[in-house]
Amino acid sequence: MSVIELAEKVGITMANLSILKNGKGKAIRFSTLETICKALDCLPGDIPEYRGEIDNQD
Template identity: 70%
Template sequence: MAIIINIDVMLAKRKMSVTELTEKVGITMANISILKNGKAKAIRISTLDSICKALECQPGDILEYRSDEGTED
C-alpha cells in the first residue's frame, strides 16, 4: 500500500500508550492495531480527526505517501 499510517511514531513522540489512545479516541484496540499494521483499507475522517486531537498533531504527521516501486500509476 502506498499510504503509510505512522500512529506508532506519533505515540512514541507523545509518550502515549495504545491503550490510552483507544480510550481517548473511542475505538477498539483491534482497530488501532489494524491501522498501525497497515492492514486498513480505509479510515473515516471522524476517526482521523479524533486521533489527531488525541495526539495533538496534524493528519500529515500520521499519514505518509510512498510510491510503490515497480508499479505504474
C-alpha cells in the same frame, strides 16, 4: 501514550487501532482521523505513510 490509552481516548477498539497502526487498514473515517489527531496533538498529514503500490486484488 500507550496504544490502550489512545484507543480509549479515540473511542475505537484495540483491534481497530492495531489495524491502523500496522498499516493493514484500507480506509479511515475522517472523524476517526480527526479524533486521533486531537489526542496526539498533530495534523492529519503527520500520520499517514505511503508504502508503495497498493494491490487492489481481493
